[in-house]
Amino acid sequence: MQILLTGGTGFIGAALIPALLAGGHEVIVLSRRAHTDRSRCRYIQSLDEVSTQTRLGAVINLAGASLAARRWSADYKREIVDSRLDTTRQLLALFRRLEHCPRTLLSASAVGYYGHHGDDCLSESATVDPGFAQALCSDWESLARQAESLGVRVCLLRLGVVLDSGGGALEEMAKSFHFGVASWLGSGRQWLSWVHRQDVVRACEFLLEREALQGPFNITSPRPVTGRGLATALQAHFRTFIRAGVPAPVMRLLVGEMADELLLNGQRVVPERLQAAGFEFNYADIDSALAAIYCDHTTLRTRSSSG
Numbered sequence: 001m002q003i004l005l006t007g008g009t010g011f012i013g014a015a016l017i018p019a020l021l022a023g024g025h026e027v028i029v030l031s032r033r034a035h036t037d038r039s040r041c042r043y044i045q046s047l048d049e050v051s052t053q054t055r056l057g058a059v060i061n062l063a064g065a066s067l068a069a070r071r072w073s074a075d076y077k078r079e080i081v082d083s084r085l086d087t088t089r090q091l092l093a094l095f096r097r098l099e100h101c102p103r104t105l106l107s108a109s110a111v112g113y114y115g116h117h118g119d120d121c122l123s124e125s126a127t128v129d130p131g132f133a134q135a136l137c138s139d140w141e142s143l144a145r146q147a148e149s150l151g152v153r154v155c156l157l158r159l160g161v162v163l164d165s166g167g168g169a170l171e172e173m174a175k176s177f178h179f180g181v182a183s184w185l186g187s188g189r190q191w192l193s194w195v196h197r198q199d200v201v202r203a204c205e206f207l208l209e210r211e212a213l214q215g216p217f218n219i220t221s222p223r224p225v226t227g228r229g230l231a232t233a234l235q236a237h238f239r240t241f242i243r244a245g246v247p248a249p250v251m252r253l254l255v256g257e258m259a260d261e262l263l264l265n266g267q268r269v270v271p272e273r274l275q276a277a278g279f280e281f282n283y284a285d286i287d288s289a290l291a292a293i294y295c296d297h298t299t300l301r302t303r304s305s306s307g
C-alpha cells in the first residue's frame, strides 16, 4: 500500500522506512527539507503536493521537534507543541480533502502521556498526572483521534525511550560510560520505559496489519528498568571504574525544567494492549536489547582502548 510518513527522516523513520519498503509498500515522506535521493521514497515538503485522487493506505505521524535537543525556553516549548499539533492538523485537513480517506493513522505519542507515577505499573488505562509532557501528549492524541470521525482507524503509539545505536537517547545515556563512569541521574530509582527500535518498527507493522486494533498502545518493552538498573546493564558493555549518580540539583542547573519532567522522574509502563493482541517483543529485557545494540562485544569502549 501507499504510506505517508511525517517525521520519517528521524531516528525511528531511519529504521521504519527500509522495513516498509522491504514489505512492498510505497512510501511518501513529508519533510521540511528538500531531499535529492528520490530513488526509494517520494519526499514532499508540503501536504499540498498530495493530490486529492491519491489513495493512501495508511499514514504514520512521527513529526515533532525533539524534546531533549535543547533547554526548554518558552519559545522552544512552543515549537515542541506546535510542530506536533500543526502537522497533525495538516493531516486532518488532508484527510478531509482526499477523495479516499486513508484506512489507518498511526500517530506517535509518548509514555509521558501518563505523567509521573513513582513505582506504579501503568497500562493504557492508567490515570494521568498533569505536567508539560503529559499535556502535550494528551493534546496530540486528542487531535489525532479527530480522524476517527472521518472513518479512519487511529492507533496512538505511546512510545517509550527508543534504544538503538546511531542516535537516539542511548548515545547520551551511555556518554559517561565511555570515560569509565557508570552513571545515573538523581536517585536512579526512577523508572525508564524503553523499547528497542526494531520492536518499534515491528509494532508499527503489526498495527498496520491488524485492522481490528485501534486506540492507545504502549510501545515499550514489558520489562522497564530503573536508572540504576540501566547503569548496571550498560556496565556489561563498558569497562567502568566507578558508579555514581548525577545529583538532581546539578541536573536542574544543567537542563532546567526538562530535568524534573523527563529525566529525574519516569514511568513504569507495560505494553498490555499490544501483548494482549498477540505481539511478541524480540527484545523484552534490557540485557538482550543492549547485547544486540552493542553486537555482543563485552567489556569494551573505554576512551583509551578505542582511541
Ligand SMILES: NC(=O)c1ccc[n+]([C@@H]2O[C@H](COP(=O)([O-])OP(=O)(O)OC[C@H]3O[C@@H](n4cnc5c(N)ncnc54)[C@H](OP(=O)(O)O)[C@@H]3O)[C@@H](O)[C@H]2O)c1
Pocket (backbone or CB within 6 Å): 006, 007, 008, 009, 010, 011, 012, 013, 030, 031, 032, 033, 062, 063, 064, 065, 066, 067, 079, 083, 084, 087, 108, 109, 110, 111, 159, 160, 161, 162, 163, 168, 169
Ligand atoms: N525516539 C524516542 O525515544 C521517542 C520516545 C517517545 C516519543 N517519540 C516521538 O516519536 C516521534 C519520532 O521520534 P524520533 O526519535 O524519530 O524523532 P526525531 O529523530 O527527533 O525526528 C523527528 C522528525 O520530526 C521532524 N521535525 C523536527 N522538528 C520539527 C518541527 N519543528 N516541525 C515539523 N517537523 C519537525 C523532522 O523531520 P524533517 O527535518 O525531515 O522535517 C525529524 O526528522 C517524535 O515525535 C517523538 O516525540 C520518540
